[in-house]
Amino acid sequence: KNQVEQSPQSLIILEGKNCTLQCNYTVSPFSNLRWYKQDTGRGPVSLTIMTFSENTKSNGRYTATLDADTKQSSLHITASQLSDSASYICVVSDRGSTLGRLYFGRGTQLTVWP
Amino acid sequence: EADIYQTPRYLVIGTGKKITLECSQTMGHDKMYWYQQDPGMELHLIHYSYGVNSTEKGDLSSESTVSRIRTEHFPLTLESARPSHTSQYLCASSDYRQASLFGYTFGSGTRLTVV
Numbered sequence: 001k002n003q004v005e006q007s008p009q010s011l012i013i014l015e016g017k018n019c020t021l022q023c024n025y026t027v028s029p030f031s032n033l034r035w036y037k038q039d040t041g042r043g044p045v046s047l048t049i050m051t052f053s054e055n056t057k058s059n060g061r062y063t064a065t066l067d068a069d070t071k072q073s074s075l076h077i078t079a080s081q082l083s084d085s086a087s088y089i090c091v092v093s094d095r096g097s098t099l100g101r102l103y104f105g106r107g108t109q110l111t112v113w114p
Numbered sequence: 115e116a117d118i119y120q121t122p123r124y125l126v127i128g129t130g131k132k133i134t135l136e137c138s139q140t141m142g143h144d145k146m147y148w149y150q151q152d153p154g155m156e157l158h159l160i161h162y163s164y165g166v167n168s169t170e171k172g173d174l175s176s177e178s179t180v181s182r183i184r185t186e187h188f189p190l191t192l193e194s195a196r197p198s199h200t201s202q203y204l205c206a207s208s209d210y211r212q213a214s215l216f217g218y219t220f221g222s223g224t225r226l227t228v229v
Contacts (some may be wrong), residue, residue, distance in 0.1 A: 004156075036220075043120075043204050043220030044157075089157075102218075104156035 006090050006105035014113050017080055021108045022091035023073040031093040035064050035075045038087045038107065047075070047088075069098040077110075085112045117141045120205050120221035121145070127195055127228055135190045135224045137205030147190040150174060151205040157204065165189055195228045202226070 011062040013019050024032070032051045034042035048057045050073070057064050060105045061084075063076045077084055087107040094101050118139040125135055139146065144165045149157040154158050159172030163182040177199070188207075192199055205221040 041202075041225065043206075043222045045220070046218070080228070083132075103157070105155060105159075106156045 002092075002094065002103050003011055004092050004103045004105040006088075006108050008108060009106070010109040010111070012111045012113060013080055015080060015082055016078065017076050019080060019108075019110065020112070021075045021077075021088050023075070023091075023105060024105070025071050025073070025090070025092045027092040027094050027103050029095045030068060030071075031095040033064075033066055033073050034091045034093070035062070035073075036089040036091060038089055040086070044089055053055060055082060079111045080110075084113050117119060118205060118207055118219050118221040120203075120224050124225045125221060125227070126225075129194075129196055129199070131174045131195050131228075133192050133195055133226070135192075135203055135205075135226070137188045137190070137221060138186050139188075139205075139207045140186060141207060141209070141219065142185065143207035143209050143219070144185065145203055145208045146178060146182065147206045147208075148172070148178075148188070148190050149206065150176065151202045151204055151223075161190065170216060195226075200228050 007022045011085050034049045035047040035077045038044040050066045052068050066073045087109050089107040090105040092103045122220045146163045148161040150160050151157045158174035160174050161180040163169045165208040169180050178190050180190050202223050202225050204223045206218045208218045
């Protein structure tokens with residue numbers, strides 16, 4: 001069964017600290033993996049997209065890694081800011097159909113305290 | 115910078131009412147999607163469209179219907195709303211050629227409450 005599991009479910013850190021969010025997936029055949037940031041009451045916004053051959057991709061203070069062999073990804077946030085408080089969703093796409101089926105994780109709810 | 119718009123942002127209606135959630139995108143994307151999301155849960159695909167006059171049901175059974183008469187417009191209709199329809203509804207679009215590179219663009223969502 002194709003699944004995407006994220007950990008931790010929630011995380012509280014102090015402003016300025018770093019943190020790492022985890023994503024494990026069983027989706028096959030794999031096409032790409034995306035990390036989205038979703039503010040409360042808003043739609044998800046794309047942070048990074050990684051294909052099979054990519055190991056690391058950065059977007060400002062966000063760095064995503066992908067290990068396609070172990071089917072794991074992580075999102076590292078450096079020097080956190082209050083505005084980083086949001087849900088971070090891992091989304092994996094398969095190659096099994098023209099639609100490019102998306103499998104969503106439940107997200108990690110990050111809270112940054114001053 | 116989002117070029118996909120959903121209205122209304124919030125809606126509270128009574129049971130049995132007919133409602134239409136609007137979704138429009140200005141990017142010329144051929145594919146459009148409706149997702150349902152409950153708090154703390156993953157997004158579930160309820161409808162999608164490959165293009166004009168093309169609509170399909172998604173993974174999650176839904177009593178809603180959709181139409182795609184124009185490329186830019188993908189409204190979702192509930193003929194008779196029930197409390198079980200209370201949820202957040204997210205519209206998204208993607209370009210067939212670029213979906214794998216740039217991902218999907220999501221709207222801000224409609225928070226629906228049926229009382």
